[in-house]
Amino acid sequence: MEKLLEQIKKGTVWAFPGGVHPPQQKSLSNSARIARLPLPDKLVVPIKQHIGANGKLIVEKGQHVLKGQPLTAPAANWSVPVHAPSSGSIVDISSMPSAHPSALPELSIIIEPDGKDTWCDLNPTLNPSELSHDDLVDIIHQAGISGMGGAGFPTYVKADIKQPIEFLIVNAVECEPYITADDVLMREHATQVVQGIELMQQILNPTLCIVGIEDNKPEAIAAMTKAAEHNANIVIQTVPTVYPSGGEKQLIKLLTNREVPSGGIPADIGILVHNTGTLFAVQQAVYEGKPLIERVVTVTGNTIHNAGNVWALLGTEVKHLLDCQGFSPVPQQRVVMGGPMMGFTLPTVRIGVIKTTNCILAPDHKELAEPGPEKACIRCSACADACPASLLPQQLQWFAKSKEYDKLQEHNLFDCIECGACAYVCPSEIPLVQYYRVAKVEIKEQQADKIKADRAKERFDARKERLEREQQERQNRHKRKPAAKTPDEKQKVADALARVKNKSSDGDEKSAVAAAIARAKAKKQQGEELEPDNSEVTKERAQRKEQARKYKEQKAAQSESSSAPDDKKSAVAAAIARAKAKKAAQTQQSDEPQNTEDATPADDKKAAVAAAIARAKAKKAAQAQQSDEPQSTEDAAPADDKKAAVAAAIARAKAKKAAQAQQSDEPQSTEDATPADDKKAAVAAAIARAKAKKAAQAQESDEPQSTENAAPADDKKAAVAAAIARAKAKKAAKEAEQIEQLDESSSAEEQADNAKSESSEADSPEDNKKAAIAAAIARAKAKKAAKEAEQTQNVESTEQSTKKDVKADTQSEGEQTAAEKKKAAVAAAIARAKAKKLQKEGNNQS
Structure with missing residues (x-):
């Protein structure tokens, strides 16, 4: 461990497999300071902008809200609230297109700003060192902070982790082309970023904090080094420019030479990773009392006249950002949310900015050409050489096309970070990442269905057992119990038992047959006839025969008299x-x-x-x-x-x-x-x-x-x-x-x-x-x-x-x-x- 710390402090960097070197194109947007945009006409705020459960609505249509006022409250695990980006009135609460390649509708709160931008009451903390661990975690939770550089993982969950953390890594690499949001943020707000790092150190108490920055950001490296001079446990580490060095697992390999196990998370090996923008939001929540309502977004591309970075309120439509930066669209214009490698084309520019939006790219046809038709794989193995996760992209694509989901899981499909390096180097222009995304969704749906089926089976079995138990209880309840004997009956039984005992003691053990024989002998002695007298029975039988004979004769006479029908x-x-x-x-x-x-x-x-x-x-x-x-x-x-x-x-x-x-x-x-x-x-x-x-x-x-x-x-x-x-x-x-x-x-x-x-x-x-x-x-x-x-x-x-x-x-x-x-x-x-x-x-x- 000491040897590893010494190597890290000396600036040692380890390599990860694969990687590509696409054109950076960062100079278009990193030359200017972060701009403030005018208030938009409306704000479309989705209630879910992170991984986890939706929050519970606490506002209603027609209500007037203030800037920073909560719109939802946490309702379940991994649930964080959203806040009003500006003061105004809620004009509607309805489903709107989401910031997703499918643009599926998502419940959103539509706010019409009043132009005053009035803040709600804030609760800043003057001395955060006096706050406890739980207090800091609660502040981060209520501020609605989630990961701002990746999938949007709730920050309070990472902060409240129970496992011991050795290394806290700050992901300031920003390896994808065109994106400069973190670079400019570190240049202008390095002190706030370092304060956010120190707050996470206070919460997690790691052994060392490592800030990884690519070597193509010298100004950001200088600013962060100066801001962290007073803290010996913060190391600013420069890494080579290669894509995707900003991936979580790849960055851990670069800075610590440790590998996250397949299907595991960094916490399993004592490491935690946070984004630069996330740490800045933590500092704002604790020191200023401000919730997460805005973020830095890079607006760039050859069709943007004033490319640069802007402070964008969450819920601002992409169209407003483009118009403010001088957008000149070309025929069949594409607008990409994110970078050219991992971003996705928006179906409409009426989609609002969310917490994970770090770039809006509006390229022309020369800058980002339309992909050609998919061709057959020539088995050149370029995709396997470029994969940073050491996977077999060609094999995964075959399994995804044939929907062999078991084999996909055997080949570690979920280790894919969807960086797009394989598709970037493919000479056949096969959209490999798209196959992987679809397959992942279908596998997750199957797993969810299986979980539901298992739960339903458990409920059915439990219900069946309960019904059987209730039926058994009813049967036992309705069984006739012997009535309690009265004292008189008990006395009679006792007397009978006593008589039986007395008889047995006297030696009188005659059976019922013997008693009957005795009674018969007594009758014989009295002169009674033992043989039955059948004379009366014989007389009655003779009378019945005579009556039957007469009845037959009478019936025959009637049949003779009635045998002749009438003339007609x-x-x-x-x-x-x-x-x-x-x-x-x-x-x-x-x-x-x-x-x-x-x-x-x-x-x-x-x-x-x-x-x-x-x-x-x-x-x-x-x-x-x-x-x-x-x-x-x-x-x-x-x-x-x-x-x-x-x-x-x-x-x-x-x-x-x-x-x-x-x-x-x-x-x-x-x-x-x-x-x-x-x-x-x-x-x-x-x-x-x-x-x-x-x-x-x-x-x-x-x-x-x-x-x-x-x-x-x-x-x-x-x-x-x-x-x-x-x-x-x-x-x-x-x-x-x-x-x-x-x-x-x-x-x-x-x-x-x-x-x-x-x-x-x-x-x-x-x-x-x-x-x-x-x-x-x-x-x-x-x-x-x-x-x-x-x-x-x-x-x-x-x-x-x-x-x-x-x-x-x-x-x-x-x-x-x-x-x-x-x-x-x-x-x-x-x-x-x-x-x-x-x-x-x-x-x-x-």
Whole structure:
């Protein structure tokens, strides 16, 4: 440490890597003294002019303020206030363009000066050495001082640092071309600058203070050396002119030969750096009580006639500075805030001066030419040689273009000070610094989003735990707790326990089962019956059976009395049945029956059964139609109940089997039909099956022995015989319908008279029921015969050899066809008349 101090005091300077030597152009503005400008027409004061949080507004629109009066108050960490640069009225508080390359709007206070420039009450300090550390820090904080040569870091934060400081470095290098604000300030106000240095020494108590000044500022070096003669702990050090020697890390390397670690700050190695203008503002705040409301700004460039340095009030528009210094713009004029290396072009000159504004440059086209189009990198490595931070600018640019932010951080992007040396030496005119700035912003946004997401997750987890805890508490709170026992209940429990103990002590350990057995034995000894007496239960069960039997008989009698519908309903039902049968016949006639001829023969057994059933039904229908006199049903004695039930079951089974056989024949004849015919045929088949079931139920009283004795014939003969029978039945049904239409009235009257004479002989309800059943059977058989005949039309065209074999059978049936037609029609009419008459008589009797 002593060796390092000796080297520093001897004037030893160490070199840093990289650096460039652009034209200085400082003689344009350092030859004249700092000028005072007239008050502008308005002042636009942004409430944030530093790194950190915004201050809290303490003024409002329309309020009159004095020069130096606070406009905001510190509201958070790293927050410093802003003050009124002059006395006047606040005309507006709104968003205005900011001093930034994007010119994004920022909340600003617009003051209209009154021209009096009246100060507020000031509190100067005559003897600062008597002030404590906290007092000095508070004065600096309330004065609104922030770094005036870099990013605008709040000065009070640096002053209140808790780490020990070995070296206090004053950055008076001012290495960027054109800028001479610090140079002229040190020339004219060296004493005040040294007083500011001594105040920081009082606050930080460093081992040594080093003031670094470039060797191109001899007048400033002389002025500072003279002002610091009385203080042995202040060393004025001259450094070579090279850009960017004014960078914080580069200056530390030049003066102390120490390097700030990547991602660290100078305080980590015991060093603190302040700008010349910042130290002058500290001196003004402590000795004069003045807040930071103005600063020295260099106004220069070939388009400025009176280039020089001016005292600019914070919030003064750039246009006012240019006009006061004789601005003569050229076509496509550029105005740069800052120097040519690190400055940025302003989108408008209506932007106000802020605390970090040290230069306004208005060059012409020769002085600062427009950059050409970006070309491909030729990998000359000039950017890497010029980088003062020993980075790889070419590699960083590739990562920035591809947005590989992880690799950018691995290659220490944030060590870049954005000095522009790489872009200055690039032969391809690649704007490297612009890539780095954009990438830094995006990385910071990602990090901020990640922090927000992590905080949100923490809040969510905390909320979830809280809700679960509250739910558990509610559940525990609502759990039923056992009620406190009263003294009486407690006494009862105690008595019961005592009795149990007494019993156990006496040896009486009988269980509940033993006690029950004992009680049963006692009852037996008393003569009580142990076996249950079920006589009463048996009587009640017999009574319930008798009641159920009576109820069934009564219900059957009611169903018999109500089975005969009234005349009108019977007539309507008969008409509907005839219409449905006619419609089904018409639908089935439209189908092409030739398919039956081409169809392949079905299973032998099924065909034989179907033929037998068809022949039996045809014979049965003929026998029913031949009987003109219906007295047979009246005179017939009732058969045995068991036989009738068996016969009914056999009839239902055969009817179902016949329906299945008919279903197997239907698809073969309807394959070539149209979709409409398919649908009609399906409906007709369903109706036929339903009516077949209904006819089978009505035929429960008939004897089905006819089908039992029928022996199956040969397969082909049986099929032909069934087809012929169905065709003949169809013809009989058609002729019966024609006879009904022609002779309906006459035949109905005659048959009604006959029915009256015949029904007069039958007075019992059983005869009425039999007559109704006979009529229903006749109608069902006629409809069923018609449907079967329609479905099997044109089947008669089978092989001639088969016809010869069954010709003998078919001749006898053909002779009976005419008689069967008339008999069927007459029988149907007689049955309908008898049914009507029986219904009338039943209604009259009821």
